[in-house]
Amino acid sequence: MARPPKTDAKDTHRLILDAALDLFSQGGYAGASMRQLARAVGVRESALYHHFESKEAILRALLDELGPGQSRQLDAIDVPAVVKQLKGGKAFLKLIGRTLVELWATPKEQKIARLMMGEGPRLAALGVIDPRQEISLARSRMQRVLGELIRLEKSPVDAADATTAFMGPLIMLRALHLVMASGPPDLGAFRRDVDRHVDFFWRAMSKT
Amino acid sequence: MARPPKTDAKDTHRLILDAALDLFSQGGYAGASMRQLARAVGVRESALYHHFESKEAILRALLDELGPGQSRQLDAIDVPAVVKQLKGGKAFLKLIGRTLVELWATPKEQKIARLMMGEGPRLAALGVIDPRQEISLARSRMQRVLGELIRLEKSPVDAADATTAFMGPLIMLRALHLVMASGPPDLGAFRRDVDRHVDFFWRAMSKT
DNA sequence: ATTATCTATAGATCTATAGATAATGC
DNA sequence: ATTATCTATAGATCTATAGATAATGC
Numbered sequence: 001m002a003r004p005p006k007t008d009a010k011d012t013h014r015l016i017l018d019a020a021l022d023l024f025s026q027g028g029y030a031g032a033s034m035r036q037l038a039r040a041v042g043v044r045e046s047a048l049y050h051h052f053e054s055k056e057a058i059l060r061a062l063l064d065e066l067g068p069g070q071s072r073q074l075d076a077i078d079v080p081a082v083v084k085q086l087k088g089g090k091a092f093l094k095l096i097g098r099t100l101v102e103l104w105a106t107p108k109e110q111k112i113a114r115l116m117m118g119e120g121p122r123l124a125a126l127g128v129i130d131p132r133q134e135i136s137l138a139r140s141r142m143q144r145v146l147g148e149l150i151r152l153e154k155s156p157v158d159a160a161d162a163t164t165a166f167m168g169p170l171i172m173l174r175a176l177h178l179v180m181a182s183g184p185p186d187l188g189a190f191r192r193d194v195d196r197h198v199d200f201f202w203r204a205m206s207k208t
Numbered sequence: 209m210a211r212p213p214k215t216d217a218k219d220t221h222r223l224i225l226d227a228a229l230d231l232f233s234q235g236g237y238a239g240a241s242m243r244q245l246a247r248a249v250g251v252r253e254s255a256l257y258h259h260f261e262s263k264e265a266i267l268r269a270l271l272d273e274l275g276p277g278q279s280r281q282l283d284a285i286d287v288p289a290v291v292k293q294l295k296g297g298k299a300f301l302k303l304i305g306r307t308l309v310e311l312w313a314t315p316k317e318q319k320i321a322r323l324m325m326g327e328g329p330r331l332a333a334l335g336v337i338d339p340r341q342e343i344s345l346a347r348s349r350m351q352r353v354l355g356e357l358i359r360l361e362k363s364p365v366d367a368a369d370a371t372t373a374f375m376g377p378l379i380m381l382r383a384l385h386l387v388m389a390s391g392p393p394d395l396g397a398f399r400r401d402v403d404r405h406v407d408f409f410w411r412a413m414s415k416t
Numbered sequence: 417a418t419t420a421t422c423t424a425t426a427g428a429t430c431t432a433t434a435g436a437t438a439a440t441g442c
Numbered sequence: 443a444t445t446a447t448c449t450a451t452a453g454a455t456c457t458a459t460a461g462a463t464a465a466t467g468c
Binding site for chain 3: 210212241242243253254257262263
């Protein structure tokens with residue numbers, strides 16, 4: 001035993017973080033033990049401490065890696081170009097809705113969402129990721145996109161209000177279909193709800 | 209020592225449940241210990257077991273007591289009467305929004321929301337309260353109210369879609385201002401955001 | 417020499433129980 | 443007799459460390 005030969009080598013560091021995301025998102029940070037984690041990885045507890053200083057260090061590394069979230073991708077959107085290409089602001093919003101659904105539905109994002117929701121207020125104390133700040137960042141990025149859309153459409157609505165009205169239902173539907181769901185998520189129902197939400201939202205947006 | 213004289217008697221059962229809501233909402237169920245709980249109540253651990261069979265029994269009793277939530281109050285609303293009294297559907301929705309803010313802002317409701325959000329998917333397994341079912345109940349109650357309003361206003365929108373559009377931002381704002389907040393909540397900002405949300409929502413509702 | 421594992425264990429903490437003790441209510 | 447507490451403790455589990463061992467890379 002002791003150190004395994006190269007052929008059996010696995011990236012234990014990686015495996016620890018993956019298993020930690022699994023366990024922490026299921027049972028919560030306090031609810032998961034180093035023992036369970038070692039078991040899931042397939043090593044002894046002491047081997048975990050070779051890779052990380054402590055249980056908290058594993059959570060920190062995990063959150064650090066999950067990083068600033070995917071809302072960054074919104075910055076890359078050239079709103080006028082895409083709206084023109086899709087021939088309309090409504091189609092543009094539908095695309096955004098659908099894109100978010102696919103992104104959120106990945107197993108990893110589901111686990112991240114559960115962890116963030118579950119540990120929520122406690123995470124800020126760690127100083128790695130502040131969920132409030134994450135939300136506020138995602139919000140202002142979406143507001144930039146909607147602001148440009150509003151300008152293009154010559155809509156009279158306020159960008160901040162539109163952001164609340166657009167994001168709120170999306171987040172609620174995400175929680176309903178992905179975070180709270182027990183079995184495998186019903187993506188068809190999720191997509192349908194998101195589409196209907198965009199239709200409704202567009203009524204308020206487009207009204208002169 | 210042993211049993212305290214009547215004059216010092218406190219309702220330990222009550223104190224345990226109150227302290228449990230405190231601790232569970234702060235550190236999560238797994239993160240809170242019977243030792244902390246006993247300490248908070250001011251008795252020995254063994255005294256806790258006189259009142260409850262186990263740690264889980266305390267959580268069960270707590271959830272049982274929190275019961276079906278406050279969404280039940282929506283059933284009592286006579287929509288046509290209140291709309292008539294307030295002279296308009298928009299004022300009616302503003303009142304609903306404001307009422308929810310005051311209700312959600314109570315310390316107890318804040319703790320309940322944190323607990324529900326934090327333990328979220330794990331609670332269903334206990335079989336006392338299923339958060340998904342709670343949400344779905346609250347949803348259909350709100351849908352009844354909005355459906356009646358839609359009929360009164362002769363709005364062409366679908367009641368289910370309107371419910372998503374109305375509740376989504378409210379829940380998001382609640383999470384932002386009350387659940388995630390660290391210090392004391394800024395109720396003024398919360399109310400302002402809710403008012404603006406109702407204004408925006410009304411655009412979509414009232415458009416013919 | 418360094419890296420990654422193991423065995424073994426320390427020491428803290430946790431849930432829960434046994435049995436003693438004193439107040440209460442009949 | 444019943445109820446509500448206490449002291450004391452069992453036994454499980456948890457985080458973390460010490461020290462041995464074997465593979466790797468120089």
